[in-house]
Structure formats: C-alpha cells, structure tokens
Amino acid sequence: RLRADYSTSASNADFEKLPGPPLFDASRETLDPHFYGRLSGRYRLQDGCLMVITHSTKRLYARNSCTNRWQGLKRVSGLVWTGGATVSSATPTHTYTFTLDSTSADAPARALAVEHAQQRLLAEREHRYQRESVVFESADGRTLGADMYRPVEANGRATVLVPGAGAQDRNGHASLNAVLADALAGSGQTVLSYDKRGVRHSTGNWRQASFADLAADARAALDYLRGLQDVDDSFVGLAGSGQAGWVIARAIEQGAQASHVYLISAAGAALTLEEQYLYSSEVQMRCAGLAPPDRERVLRQRQAFVDFVSTGDADSAARLDEMTLLAAAEPALEEWLMPDSAAVNLGAFDWYTTLETDFDPLPVWRNYPGDLLLLFAEFDDITPSSLAMQRVQPLVKARPQNRRAVLLSGAQHRGLQAASVCDAGMSGSLGFAPALFSLLRSSR
Numbered sequence: 001r002l003r004a005d006y007s008t009s010a011s012n013a014d015f016e017k018l019p020g021p022p023l024f025d026a027s028r029e030t031l032d033p034h035f036y037g038r039l040s041g042r043y044r045l046q047d048g049c050l051m052v053i054t055h056s057t058k059r060l061y062a063r064n065s066c067t068n069r070w071q072g073l074k075r076v077s078g079l080v081w082t083g084g085a086t087v088s089s090a091t092p093t094h095t096y097t098f099t100l101d102s103t104s105a106d107a108p109a110r111a112l113a114v115e116h117a118q119q120r121l122l123a124e125r126e127h128r129y130q131r132e133s134v135v136f137e138s139a140d141g142r143t144l145g146a147d148m149y150r151p152v153e154a155n156g157r158a159t160v161l162v163p164g165a166g167a168q169d170r171n172g173h174a175s176l177n178a179v180l181a182d183a184l185a186g187s188g189q190t191v192l193s194y195d196k197r198g199v200r201h202s203t204g205n206w207r208q209a210s211f212a213d214l215a216a217d218a219r220a221a222l223d224y225l226r227g228l229q230d231v232d233d234s235f236v237g238l239a240g241s242g243q244a245g246w247v248i249a250r251a252i253e254q255g256a257q258a259s260h261v262y263l264i265s266a267a268g269a270a271l272t273l274e275e276q277y278l279y280s281s282e283v284q285m286r287c288a289g290l291a292p293p294d295r296e297r298v299l300r301q302r303q304a305f306v307d308f309v310s311t312g313d314a315d316s317a318a319r320l321d322e323m324t325l326l327a328a329a330e331p332a333l334e335e336w337l338m339p340d341s342a343a344v345n346l347g348a349f350d351w352y353t354t355l356e357t358d359f360d361p362l363p364v365w366r367n368y369p370g371d372l373l374l375l376f377a378e379f380d381d382i383t384p385s386s387l388a389m390q391r392v393q394p395l396v397k398a399r400p401q402n403r404r405a406v407l408l409s410g411a412q413h414r415g416l417q418a419a420s421v422c423d424a425g426m427s428g429s430l431g432f433a434p435a436l437f438s439l440l441r442s443s444r
Contacts, residue, residue: 145201
C-alpha cells in the first residue's frame with residue numbers, strides 16, 4: 001500500500017507522528033485505532049470548556065462543549081490536525097496539536113493545544129472515564145468487539161449504544177456514537193458501544209442480518225453490562241440513532257429488559273422502514289429540484305418495488321413493471337428508479353430483502369414500561385419528524401412521568417444544526433444543536 005519505502009525500522013506510533021500527509025493511497029487510508037484511540041477523549045481548556053476528541057475510521061473530530069461547534073479534522077501529521085469554519089470545511093481555521101505521555105507507549109495523550117485567530121489555548125486531559133476494549137458473544141455465537149466507557153464516579157446506570165445503518169463500528173458514522181458515549185459517560189453512566197457484526201472486531205455479516213438478528217446482539221450487550229460489578233442491573237438501557245430505533249424495538253419485543261431507551265432521529269420510534277424510505281426518497285428528489293409530477297412517478301414506482309420485494313407475487317411484479325415503464329418514459333428519472341421485477345434477486349442480501357420493511361415499532365413502545373426519551377430533528381431528511389411526533393404524543397400523554405418526545409429546533413438527522421431539510425450534509429453545519437446534550441444529561 002505504501003507509495004514510498006524508507007526501509008527503516010519503526011513502530012506504528014513512529015509512522016503516525018511523521019509530518020505531512022500519509023504515504024498511503026488516500027482512498028485506502030484508514031486511521032490506526034490504537035494510536036488515535038490514545039488521542040481521543042476529554043480535554044479541559046483554559047477557558048473552562050471541554051474539547052472532546054473522537055475518531056472515525058478516516059479522521060478525527062473535535063467538539064467544544066460550550067459552543068457545540070463540531071469540526072472534522074484534517075491530518076497534518078499524526079499529532080497535528082486542522083479544522084475549518086464548518087464541520088467539513090477544507091479551509092483551516094483551527095490547529096490541534098497533541099502531546100503524548102512519554103512515560104508509556106500505550107498511555108493516552110496528556111495534553112492538547114488549540115490555536116485559532118492568533119490565540120493559543122492549552123488543554124489538559126480530563127479523566128472522567130476510562131475507555132477499554134472488550135469482547136462479548138451474541139446468542140448465535142457471533143463475537144462482538146466493543147469499547148467500554150467506565151466513569152471514574154459511576155452512578156450505577158449503564159447504556160448500550162446500538163449501531164445504526166451500514167457498516168458501523170463502535171464509534172459510529174463520523175464518530176457520532178463516540179460523541180454520545182462521551183456525553184453519557186461524562187454524566188456518570190457506564191457505556192458499551194459495539195462494532196456491528198462483520199465490522200472491525202465483530203464476526204458475522206451485517207448485510208445478511210435482519211432486525212431480529214441485530215436485536216439479538218443488542219440483547220447480548222445488555223446482558224454483558226449486567227454482569228459488571230459496578231453496574232446496577234436494574235438500570236441498564238439501550239440508545240441509538242437512525243436504524244437503531246427498529247433494532248432496539250425488536251430487542252424490547254424479544255424480551256430485552258431495558259430500564260431506559262434513548263432514540264435520536266429514529267424512525268423506529270413510530271414508523272415502518274417502508275414509510276421512512278418513501279419519505280426520504282421524496283425529500284431527496286425535492287431537494288434535487290425534481291418537479292412534483294416527476295416525484296410522484298418515482299414514488300409510485302418505489303412503492304410498487306417495496307410491495308413486490310415484500311410479497312414476491314405475480315400481481316405485485318406486474319404492478320412494479322407497469323410503474324417502471326411509465327416512469328422510465330422520462331429519461332431524467334432513470335437514475336431515481338429501483339429495478340423492475342426481472343432485475344430483482346429476492347434471494348440476494350440487501351436492505352429490502354433482509355430487513356422487515358413493514359415492521360411497526362409503535363405497539364412495542366405503547367407497552368414499554370421503562371423511561372423513554374425520543375429526540376426528533378426539525379429538518380430531518382431521513383425521518384418524517386412531524387409525523388413521528390404526532391404518532392408518539394399519545395404515548396407520552398399516557399405516561400408523562402417517564403416518557404418524553406422532543407423536537408430539536410434547527411437540527412438535521414445527525415443532530416447537527418441546519419437551516420432546512422435540504423441542509424442534510426455535514427459540510428455547511430457549524431456543529432450540534434445545543435439542546436441535544438443537555439437533554440441527554442437530564443434524562444432519567
């Protein structure tokens with residue numbers, strides 16, 4: 001993979017500390033989780049604010065606890081990174097320089113310097129929790145790798161962070177699970193965040209896993225936490241965002257004894273996967289500028305597609321092929337169409353064949369006795385938040401003492417600040433919606 005060979009003996013850490021861009025093909029480069037795990041964590045700035053450093057498979061991220069500014073960082077060297085004015089801006093405005101602890105090759109970085117506008121703030125690592133790598137086993141024999149966040153001053157409560165859609169490791173997409181784990185562990189909760197099956201240190205194949213399979217992994221994580229000495233086994237719960245909502249609902253339906261559930265931007269609080277899919281399809285087309293009649297043609301074709309993969313019968317196949325021909329008459333719509341019946345392999349593993357598109361989670365939450373916190377985003381392009389809020393309101397009114405549903409104003413699907421539903425990416429956002437972390441801290 002190297003583009004150059006210096007032919008010298010060096011450790012992984014030596015390589016990461018070299019200045020300049022990586023010598024690997026950038027498209028194949030991933031961060032060494034051990035080395036960058038040493039940089040991740042909490043640092044207390046001189047102004048009293050916290051700088052929370054997390055990492056994904058590709059880059060570091062920095063969150064300021066006072067401003068909720070969140071920056072995706074760009075590598076200058078292993079110990080020097082830059083961030084821009086928005087989450088993924090390419091123009092640097094901040095420089096982050098880490099200082100390793102020289103007493104141990106495995107010790108976390110001890111300090112961080114942040115430079116911005118000719119001002120240099122120093123930050124010392126704050127030891128509110130310890131993070132350790134663990135493994136546990138699911139009911140079907142899958143080995144699951146995870147990070148355990150153990151608070152120095154634990155309150156006995158514990159939470160499992162369930163991965164969302166796609167190939168997510170313990171840190172989550174863009175390290176969002178690591179950000180949530182820090183917030184929960186910082187408030188005294190023990191947190192377990194695990195790699196989805198088939199990702200990083202977990203065995204299996206997430207592409208072949210149903211909601212029920214993934215729910216079994218979440219239940220195994222709950223059981224693992226309950227076996228810890230410093231955890232009160234009556235206060236262990238589940239949390240996640242996006243697809244994790246359906247997985248957690250399935251886990252509860254299967255008998256998972258969760259004392260609390262936190263769901264963020266999760267259609268799995270009140271909608272089926274089919275409803276979520278059609279909503280997100282319509283938003284994507286609207287934001288791309290497609291005219292209403294064209295959007296309607298595509299939505300009819302996609303509805304017919306979901307019906308066909310759900311039933312596989314001849315009538316639904318004929319309906320799908322009819323809708324495909326009608327929509328394909330407009331060449332500009334071709335890229336938006338799903339395959340016709342002849343092109344669909346119902347035996348293949350894809351989201352529409354492995355995941356239950358008609359699973360309704362609402363009855364699960366009606367009967368769930370534990371504490372429930374549902375956070376939705378005003379400008380969510382994936383989950384129809386207004387419809388979800390409408391459906392969960394009767395649940396909240398029936399048991400207001402331990403159920404809450406909150407709409408995060410000015411936020412998009414990831415909990416980041418946004419100005420509209422079409423402002424769905426991370427590039428233009430300044431950071432997280434301020435209410436997100438205060439609501440998590442105040443949750444029961």
